[in-house]
Amino acid sequence: MSTTSHQPTLPVRRAQQSDPGMWGVAAVLLGLLVGILGFTAFMMWSDATNARDDAHAARLAATQGNAGSMPGMDMSAQTAGSLGQLQSFAAAAPANAAAIAAAHKPYPATLPAIPAGPVANVNLALTDRVVQIAPGVKYSAWAWAGGAPGPVIHVRQGQQVKITLTNNGAIPHSVDFHAARVAPDKAFRDVNPGESISYTFRANDPGVFMYHCGTKPVLMHIANGMYGAIVVEPPAGVLAHADREYVLVASEWYLSSDGLDKPAQFNMAKAHVRMPDWMTFNGYAGQYVTHPLTADPGQLVRFWVVDAGPSIDTDFHIVGTILNTAYPFGSMRAADALHNVQTVTVPAGGGGVFDVRVDKPGLYPFVSHAFAAVDTGQVGLLNVGNVKGTMSH
Numbered sequence: 543m544s545t546t547s548h549q550p551t552l553p554v555r556r557a558q559q560s561d562p563g564m565w566g567v568a569a570v571l572l573g574l575l576v577g578i579l580g581f582t583a584f585m586m587w588s589d590a591t592n593a594r595d596d597a598h599a600a601r602l603a604a605t606q607g608n609a610g611s612m613p614g615m616d617m618s619a620q621t622a623g624s625l626g627q628l629q630s631f632a633a634a635a636p637a638n639a640a641a642i643a644a645a646h647k648p649y650p651a652t653l654p655a656i657p658a659g660p661v662a663n664v665n666l667a668l669t670d671r672v673v674q675i676a677p678g679v680k681y682s683a684w685a686w687a688g689g690a691p692g693p694v695i696h697v698r699q700g701q702q703v704k705i706t707l708t709n710n711g712a713i714p715h716s717v718d719f720h721a722a723r724v725a726p727d728k729a730f731r732d733v734n735p736g737e738s739i740s741y742t743f744r745a746n747d748p749g750v751f752m753y754h755c756g757t758k759p760v761l762m763h764i765a766n767g768m769y770g771a772i773v774v775e776p777p778a779g780v781l782a783h784a785d786r787e788y789v790l791v792a793s794e795w796y797l798s799s800d801g802l803d804k805p806a807q808f809n810m811a812k813a814h815v816r817m818p819d820w821m822t823f824n825g826y827a828g829q830y831v832t833h834p835l836t837a838d839p840g841q842l843v844r845f846w847v848v849d850a851g852p853s854i855d856t857d858f859h860i861v862g863t864i865l866n867t868a869y870p871f872g873s874m875r876a877a878d879a880l881h882n883v884q885t886v887t888v889p890a891g892g893g894g895v896f897d898v899r900v901d902k903p904g905l906y907p908f909v910s911h912a913f914a915a916v917d918t919g920q921v922g923l924l925n926v927g928n929v930k931g932t933m934s935h
């Protein structure tokens with residue numbers, strides 16, 4: 543902070559025109575006053591900053607106490623008492639990024655069929671594995687057998703759901719289903735490596751819900767890839783018939799390095815200040831830009847959207863059209879629906895369902911309209927009418 547810029551130059555100039563002595567003294571006094579005020583303000587700012595740093599140091603120390611030296615976590619950037627130099631690795635890309643993006647097999651966004659019968663058996667396996675989160679960007683994830691997010695689960699309202707979780711990872715994990723009304727201390731308890739847990743719940747509440755590992759520190763377990771979506775379909779006739787149905791799971795990634803040469807790991811300091819390097823739909827930046835979702839003109843397309851976070855909301859928007867019907871927070875009650883709205887927030891840890899009917903062929907980007915999210919990968923395309931070409935922006 544500089545105080546010299548506050549020196550009053552105007553009175554000095556006037557002083558030379560009238561009484562140099564009096565104006566000169568006034569100018570010096572005024573200059574001194576400004577200097578003192580500036581210095582006081584600087585000290586107050588400095589105290590506030592120190593207090594903030596102290597609070598942060600305490601929080602960080604507490605977190606480090608919890609996290610210890612877990613595999614998959616880079617502690618090097620986390621000096622207690624300082625945020626240090628938080629370096630962004632956003633937009634890191636190898637020279638052949640376009641070719642990698644083209645060869646990438648996109649996460650299947652199409653809503654799978656509901657398993658037949660009264661019970662939906664869901665087998666989930668957790669494992670430590672390296673995933674790609676953007677073209678050429680590798681990340682040491684705590685994820686599911688198929689990567690991150692976990693598999694999309696689709697059940698009927700009222701169906702019994704039997705969850706079996708097997709932990710093939712190196713540390714304890716668990717699975718918390720937002721669609722369930724169960725005692726979490728029992729159903730969502732930690733499972734040791736090499737062990738399994740089973741529990742059942744009846745999917746009485748329709749909508750789209752998050753599931754995730756709930757083991758501490760939850761921020762880290764979610765950020766490392768342990769999340770997914772379950773769609774609980776209301777009975778036929780409640781919702782309009784959809785011609786296409788897609789599931790999008792939004793999330794953030796906080797990296798310890800660029801992930802180009804060796805896999806990046808989780809950075810807790812960046813997660814605390816919500817400074818993601820990448821934000822994705824279904825775990826990979828921009829994958830539906832290179833491999834668009836599709837629809838025919840006039841078809842009703844339904845997006846089931848979950849925001850896994852861990853911390854940042856998704857402001858769902860489709861460029862070039864308007865959401866015909868939105869079910870905010872995933873409430874399926876007709877009375878709760880909104881009609882003909884432009885952007886609807888899906889909160890971290892929540893869901894939203896969006897029906898859109900596009901008549902004109904073209905490429906329609908779907909985004910989180912909090913545009914830092916778009917720049918870091920949370921964007922895809924809906925290709926209506928099988929048109930050729932790419933988006934220019």
Ligand SMILES: [Cu+2]
Pocket residue numbers: 684714715716755756757763768
């Ligand atoms: Cu976990």
